[in-house]
Amino acid sequence: MIHGFRRAGAAGVALLCIAALAGCGGGDNPGPPAVSGEVKIGLLAPLTGGNTEAGRDAQRGAELASRLINTGEDWSGYSAGRIWGPAGHARLSIVTLDTKSDRQRAADGTSTLVNDDGVAGIVGAFGAEATLDASQRAERLQTPFLSGDAAFTALTERGLSWFFRAGPDAADYGGAFLSLLHNAEQPGQERRRVAVLYSNDATGTDLNSIIAEYGEEAGYQIVASAPYEPGDTDPTAAVGAIQTAAPDVVLVATASGAGERLGNAFQATGYTPPAVVVYGAPADAARLAAIPGFAGRVSRQVPWSLPITRANPLAAAVTERYQHDFGAAMTAEAATAFTAVAIYAQAIEDADSSARERIRSALVAIDLPGAATIMPWNGVRFDGTHQNTLSATAVEQDTDGTFAVVYPRDLATTSVNWPPPGSPAPTTLSSAGSGTRAASTGARNG
Numbered sequence: 001m002i003h004g005f006r007r008a009g010a011a012g013v014a015l016l017c018i019a020a021l022a023g024c025g026g027g028d029n030p031g032p033p034a035v036s037g038e039v040k041i042g043l044l045a046p047l048t049g050g051n052t053e054a055g056r057d058a059q060r061g062a063e064l065a066s067r068l069i070n071t072g073e074d075w076s077g078y079s080a081g082r083i084w085g086p087a088g089h090a091r092l093s094i095v096t097l098d099t100k101s102d103r104q105r106a107a108d109g110t111s112t113l114v115n116d117d118g119v120a121g122i123v124g125a126f127g128a129e130a131t132l133d134a135s136q137r138a139e140r141l142q143t144p145f146l147s148g149d150a151a152f153t154a155l156t157e158r159g160l161s162w163f164f165r166a167g168p169d170a171a172d173y174g175g176a177f178l179s180l181l182h183n184a185e186q187p188g189q190e191r192r193r194v195a196v197l198y199s200n201d202a203t204g205t206d207l208n209s210i211i212a213e214y215g216e217e218a219g220y221q222i223v224a225s226a227p228y229e230p231g232d233t234d235p236t237a238a239v240g241a242i243q244t245a246a247p248d249v250v251l252v253a254t255a256s257g258a259g260e261r262l263g264n265a266f267q268a269t270g271y272t273p274p275a276v277v278v279y280g281a282p283a284d285a286a287r288l289a290a291i292p293g294f295a296g297r298v299s300r301q302v303p304w305s306l307p308i309t310r311a312n313p314l315a316a317a318v319t320e321r322y323q324h325d326f327g328a329a330m331t332a333e334a335a336t337a338f339t340a341v342a343i344y345a346q347a348i349e350d351a352d353s354s355a356r357e358r359i360r361s362a363l364v365a366i367d368l369p370g371a372a373t374i375m376p377w378n379g380v381r382f383d384g385t386h387q388n389t390l391s392a393t394a395v396e397q398d399t400d401g402t403f404a405v406v407y408p409r410d411l412a413t414t415s416v417n418w419p420p421p422g423s424p425a426p427t428t429l430s431s432a433g434s435g436t437r438a439a440s441t442g443a444r445n446g
Contacts, residue, residue, distance in 0.1 A: 033082045036089035039354045041066070041344050042097065042113035043337065044124025044134055049100035051256045053283065054126050054333040058149075059096050060326050061334030062123060065341035066092040068321070083349050090354075092345055095119055099130055101256070106130035110137040110145075120354045121146060121347075123340040126333070127256070128152035128202040135163045144360050146343060148336030149303070153206050156385040164363050164386040166343060167303045167336055167375075168393045170203075173279055174210035176301060176393045177251060178218050180277070180407045180416065190421045192275075195224035195247035197238055197262070199255035199280075204230075207253045207279055223247050228262075230255035236265045243271040248421045252278050252288070259284025263291045275418040277301065277395070282332060282403075289398040296417065299397040299406065304335040307405050307413055308376045308394060315374035339373050343380055346372075376411060 043062045045055035069092050072085040083090045095117045097109040106125040113119045121144040125134045131150040138145035139160045147155065147163070151170045155163065181192055196211055198204035208225055215222050224245035228235035239262070242250055250273040254262065259281070266272065272293045278285035278300040285300035306329060309315035318338065322330040347362035348354055368380040370390070378390040396403035397416055406416040 033089060034352050035083045035348060035354050037091070038093050039090050039348060040093050040095050040117055040119040041341055042095050042110075042117060042119035042122040042124075044097055044099050044106050044109055044113075044122060044130070045126055045337075046101040047096070047098040049102065051101050051126065051281075054256075054281065054331075055098070057331045057334040058124075058126060058337040059094070060322070061330070061337035062094045062096070062341045064318070064322055064325060064334075065338040065345070066094050067325075068318070069342070069345050083352070084345060090348075092341070094341070099125055099127075099134075101127060101130070103127070103129040103133045107133040107137045110134045110143075111141065114138070114141045114143050119143070120356060121344050121359055123148065123337060123344075126150070128155070128206075131155060132202070135160065138162055143356050144344075144347075144363060146340045146363070148340040149333065151206075152202050153210070154202075156387040160386070162360055164382055164388075166340055166380060166388045166391065168391045169387060170206045170210050171214075172391065172393050173301050174207060174214050176395060176407060177211070177277060177279075178214055178220065180299075180395050181220060181249065182218070183407065183409065184416045184418055186420075191220055192248035192418075192421045193221050193223045193246075194249050194251060195226070195242045195245050195273075196222065196251045196253070197226050197228070197242050198251075198253035199230045199258060200227040201230050201255060203280075204253040204255065207251075211251060228258075230258065233261060234265065235262060236268050239265040239269050239271060242273070243269055247273065248423070249273070249275045249277060249418070252276055252280070254278060254280030254284040256281060257284070259287035263288050263294075266291060266294075272297065274423050275299070285398075285403075289403075294398075295401070296398055299395050299416070300403065302332055302394050302396060303391070304332040304375055305394045305396055305405050305411075306330060307396075307403075308411050309374065311411065312371065312374065312376075314371065318374050335374055339375055342373065343368070 045058040046052060047055040069084045097113055099106040113122055122138055123146050125131045126149055128150050131147050135145040139162050145163050147165045148167045153170045156165055196208050198208045212222055224242050226238040226241040228238035276298045282300055282302055285298055288294055289298035309319045319330045347359050347366055351358040351362035366380055370377050370379045376394055377392050380388050381390050383389050394405055395407035397406045404414045405412050
């Protein structure tokens with residue numbers, strides 16, 4: 001994990017981006033660079049339809065990365081990249097295609113980006129099913145496809161040559177959850193009983209299977225496992241099944257936008273679990289934390305955390321620039337898209353080529369230190385399945401209306417605060433009695 005660095009000012013953000021790229025390879029190519037002109041990277045993101053906030057933020061993150069890489073300049077002690085920046089002859093541009101959260105549109109959009117727009121590589125597609133289909137299409141078109149967000153384990157189990165995942169997979173999230181449970185234990189304390197409330201889709205069932213396997217190996221009792229349909233407007237039955245099992249911790253795998261519906265179901269049953277950990281969109285965790293009685297009980301698993309950025313000068317500078325350019329705090333979706341574009345920029349620099357096969361080979365060999373990314377990772381290095389073995393996750397807990405890092409310990413800003421095992425669950429006011437919907441007070445960070 002990245003920690004222990006001094007903070008950098010926002011004025012040096014472009015210089016830091018170029019310095020990071022220049023220091024990570026590309027030094028073995030003598031003579032003038034072979035890449036010039038416009039180099040396009042395709043972005044598949046849901047700009048309309050469902051999950052539009054994620055799509056908007058991903059587009060912002062990708063465009064910010066290209067902007068900073070293109071406008072970087074020499075910095076004392078570093079030299080600008082041979083290809084990018086004022087000293088280079090190439091410019092990185094982002095071509096965004098709106099998937100509308102539709103897997104067929106994501107696949108067809110991949111063909112459009114490759115055949116019509118001539119992209120050198122693709123980032124996306126923000127959703128397990130869309131990423132499955134789009135990356136399979138990219139495989140047939142022999143075009144690199146880099147995912148920073150989709151954790152579905154099977155994505156890297158298909159033996160594809162052109163697919164790469166920079167972010168953590170579901171096994172990383174499952175392992176982090178169990179590590180969090182272990183870290184929260186006190187000497188002599190009984191182990192917490194766990195229940196899983198999960199969306200009945202690829203992402204939810206994947207996590208449920210991993211927790212069932214890893215939980216047993218780690219000695220944790222999974223007392224209930226209840227699915228709900230992603231489009232179900234009333235998942236009260238699934239919540240009721242969890243309530244009956246009386247767990248100490250509920251791991252909730254949320255479908256996109258399901259946070260409010262689940263919150264309403266908790267309110268309808270009058271049930272507040274002692275502790276909740278959310279696997280899914282950070283905004284859905286914020287909606288659950290806004291339910292009366294849930295304050296301080298909700299944690300969320302994230303691939304990137306804004307509070308952690310203070311430990312990394314590049315991350316701190318980029319998040320400040322993002323806030324300046326877009327008038328909003330950087331999100332996980334923006335950070336993962338930013339990072340994917342930066343990885344492509346480094347691969348093109350290393351390959352000294354915008355040819356797709358050369359870029360693919362450079363991705364296979366890439367080895368970036370953690371300080372060269374804005375993520376809370378040890379770096380970027382792909383294994384034989386093209387999974388980044390240096391990626392990692394973090395866990396944030398709601399504390400006084402904001403989310404603070406509680407895991408991993410070396411990056412934590414506070415300690416996890418859960419009731420002891422066996423503590424009775426408090427009663428949640430019903431939505432009819434309180435008149436408050438789950439999202440009505442959801443103005444929390446995230």
